[in-house]
Amino acid sequence: MNSSWFRKLLLSYLPVFFVVVTILFFVFFQSLNEQNRKEAIKANEFLTQQIVLFTDNSLKTLNYQVLRDTLTADELRFFFGSDNDDVYRNIQATELMDDWKMNNPIIDSVYIIRLKDNFVLGDGSGQAADFVDQPFIQTYINQKVTAGKWTGKRSFRPYAVEKPTDVITLVQGFPHFSTDKSGYIVVNVSLSKLKKSISPMYNPKLTYVRVTDEQGATLMSDSGADGENSVLSHYISPYTGWAVDSGPTGWGLAHVALHFYNIWVIIALVAVLLGVFWVVHVTRRNYKPISQLVSLIRTSALINPYKGQSGNNEFGFIQGALEQLLEETSKSMQQNQEAIILRKKHRFQEAVEGIVSIRESEWMADLLALQVNPVGAHAFVLAIEIDRYHQFIETYHRQDQSILKFVVSSVTGEMSGLRDATTWAEWITDRRLSAIIWVPDDADGEVLSGQIGEQIVQWVQSNLSFTVTIGVHGIASNLEEIRRSHEIAGNLLQYKAVLGTGRLLRPAQLEGSEQRVHDYFGTIHGLSQSIRIADGAWQKHIEDLFSQMQDSISSRKEIESFLQFLHQQLNRVFLELSKDYRSVWKDSGAELLELGRSWETLDELKQGCLRVFEEMASKLQALKDSQRTRAVISDIRTFIEENYHNPELSLDYLSDQFMIHAKNISKLFKEAYGYNFVDFLIGLRMDKAKQQLLTTERSLQEISTEVGYFNYNSFNRAFKNVAGVSPSDYRKQQTS
Known part of the structure; x- marks a missing residue:
């Protein structure tokens, strides 16, 4: 390969280099544009949240002031209690409404309507019949609409000659907590004033804001609100339920920048496709002379260096041929070596284990052949x-x-x-x-x-x-x-x-070891019987059994057979006992079988057996103690039921009778029956008292003494705690 070919290849791949650099620039600008888009979305989310917070606070403040004056202002109380001839009360109410307008610049108009004479005071004063806003307020008078909530967008004008304005309205009834209303207070908030109050929060040339009510009607909107495609942030007021949308206005620079990232992706994909096309084209052109050279080599080659490969490597054709030759040679030698090893191992087992008959001459020939x-x-x-x-x-x-x-x-x-x-x-x-x-x-x-x-x-x-x-x-x-x-x-x-x-x-x-099988069987029988009754003699039987196996030098197979016989013997013994005892043996027997699979020396087996039998004996002893305890507690309960009338009956008294500590009696009684001694005794005495109250004419004092209470007050208090009523009331209720 000469230098001219090198320069040719170098120049052919330079366009790919420029394509890669161009793609990197596109990726950079796209990432930068995406970051700007995220920042714009974050800014719009903050703007919509601030607008909602501002409008909610403004409307809440106005609502609170009107509601507070409705509940506390004497001017309103006097106005609704007077008639239209009382000028002084009208002036006081007018001053209160002017105070509302002064404190809340977003108010467009306020009026009050008194129902007893249909008099309207404020913006549009006069009789309700001539009032322009009469159809609106009539829905509240007829209680078709609930007062105390902000309405959606509506048009209002105090007089017919005036130009209507877009407002939202708050209507409060008077009195507030009465269904029989004396009149209504109507406050109209100008949407244009409300919009002016939020305009300083953003630049309308770059960002638009659109506010809609719960029905989707537009309350406030800027130019450039061109639908959902321009919405970057959407927030709903938890107070009014209004939805606030914001986004870039029109098709300005910011809007184009935020949406141009799709164009970056398209340009990058086009660049990639062009690069792939160029690489394929250049590769095909440069491959042609190499293909002709390799074809000449293949026509004279006797081996295929690509056998088992998924593709061809023309530049490595000769190298592949040599590698195949070396690989086949190495594989053949390895297979031959493995065959020798396996044959040698197989022949060794046949020889030492007597699997097949081998003459001495064959044996010597095998040693020579296997290089032994x-x-x-x-x-x-x-x-x-x-x-x-x-x-x-x-x-x-x-x-x-x-x-x-x-x-x-x-x-x-x-x-x-x-x-x-x-x-x-x-x-x-x-x-x-x-x-x-x-x-x-x-x-x-x-x-x-x-x-x-x-x-x-x-x-x-x-x-x-x-x-x-x-x-x-x-x-x-x-x-x-x-x-x-x-x-x-x-x-x-x-x-x-x-x-x-x-x-x-x-x-x-x-040499010198002597095995006496009957000794093993006798020891195992004694061990199983000692385990059955859970006495301490089983440890001596264990020692004797393992000493016998140690002295007679028993083999592993013999020891395993003795262990299996022991397991069978114990299994037969526990089959004759109750379910609780069999359950204990089931767990211990499983441990014994597991020990039989994992022991290595006689000492390990002995220690394992001692551990298993120690745990089993402990469980069996606890089971026996539990059975004896249940019998004693049953006797104690019977004693209580027969001697409940004894005033001296107590835990100490039972302790002296049954020679058991008082605390143990209380604990065992609770474990056996689920309730303590005192509750059981009181419940028993009260049951007996109820029977005598219903079936005898004895006095309450006699019944108290009969059930173990010398003091009637103690009896009365105990009976009341259990039955909920006194003994006398109980007798009256049950006999009436």
């Missing part, structure tokens, strides 16, 4: 197992587990190599590694097996966060003996529950 070169004719087998494997898989990620297992396998090979031994080790299960170790002919295999096994155990314990237990057996001189050693070494790991974890196990450690 025994240093001698004799070998021993190590069965290496990770302790507490459940904790191991919970602690480490799957990838970390594989790495740690590889470390254990490598350490086994290295420790054997330090003794000039040859190792073939494979993970036959998730937690167990089996290793065949061939030792030199002049070496002591028994001693060497112990040394290598101990070194592996110590290294793992010192350098890793878990431990391994190793079963070892040897020496074997042929495949059949290797299989037997592998089986014995694996079986030794069954005894690590008793012999301990993180150590080397040999067959000699099992």
Whole structure:
């Protein structure tokens, strides 16, 4: 590729550069314009809120002044109480209306109408029959419209010859709190004056304001209010219900600026489309010579570097061909290596587990083919197992587990190599590694097996966060003996529950152990019976059971069978008991089963069993105590029902009778029946008293003594608290 082609490519993409810069400018101006739009909306929202606040406060102030004078002004009271001949009262009322106009410049006109003589005073004074505004006020006189609220926009003129003005009106009846009205006070507010009072808040050349009433009629409006498209802010007065809209006027600079952001977006999209078109055009033009060159290469190529790819990379055609060749070679080598590893592991399991019959000659040929070169004719087998494997898989990620297992396998090979031994080790299960170790002919295999096994155990314990237990057996001189050693070494790991974890196990450690099955069954039977009656002897049975398993060096399978038998025995025992006892056993039995799946050593199992049985015995004892307590409380209630007439009956009295502390009686009584002793005793005595009041003619004093009250006043007070009436009134009510 020469320099002229470079310059050609450089110049061909310069327009794209300018397009990108142009788009950035458009984006900048559009963002700036959008920000200005948001600020304008915020300013208009503030303006409409201020206009609503100003108009509401002005109208509220005027309404309050009129209402206050309606309630307190003597001028109005005297006016409505006089007639049209009382000039002095008319002058006083006129001065009051003038005072309203002085304090509220937005008032256009005020008049008062007195109903008894239909006299109108104020703007348009005279008789109501000749009054121009008579049709409006007549609706209030007829009570078709409720007084005290501002009306919408209407036209008003005091005299027929005058020009009408647009006003909103407040009508108050007099008296205010009476439905029988003596007259009405009418206050008209000029919309033009109200508009002038809010005009200084904004510039009408830039912003318009439109105010409409609840029916949508326009009260005040500026030029430029051209509909909803110009509305930037809309606010409704909570007092009058008027809606205030504001926005930019006409098509001035501000209006255009606020709406021009759509044009920016369109321009930017057009620029993007032009840029895309230009890039495609230039790419096609520059691609043509490259395509011709690659076509020549493809016609002579014997491999396809794009196999499995979604697209073509012409510039990397040759590189892709080489990469494909290297990739296929690497993949083939990897697959071959994986096949060897899997074949080697599979052959190892067939050999040591006796899955298939293998002659000795085939065995030696396999060792040679799998590049295992025994240093001698004799070998021993190590069965290496990770302790507490459940904790191991919970602690480490799957990838970390594989790495740690590889470390254990490598350490086994290295420790054997330090003794000039040859190792073939494979993970036959998730937690167990089996290793065949061939030792030199002049070496002591028994001693060497112990040394290598101990070194592996110590290294793992010192350098890793878990431990391994190793079963070892040897020496074997042929495949059949290797299989037997592998089986014995694996079986030794069954005894690590008793012999301990993180150590080397040999067959000699099992010598001298004696197992007596009937002893286990007898101990388990005694344990189940002790648990059933919740006495303390169960702890001794637990100790005896685990001592027997420890002394006889029981395997894990044997211990699991004893544990299963214990669970079955307890299940049969508790099936004979009540539902409450079975519920306790259900929870404890589930814990016992869970413990049977997670224990590692006999000591861990023992501690877990002690914890489970301790909790179960505690619950059973509490259940028995609860049953005894319910029986005692039932006896106490029966005693109270039989001796309620005894005036000495109290918690202390019951404590002496039943040898239980008074506080405990009160607490247990409340828990058993939901109410305390005193309430129960009073309720019982009052029930007996009601029966005697209705069925006997005994005196109240006799009945009081009969139900346990020597003092009649105490009886009367207690009866009244329960029944709501005195005993005598109760007898009268029920017998009448």
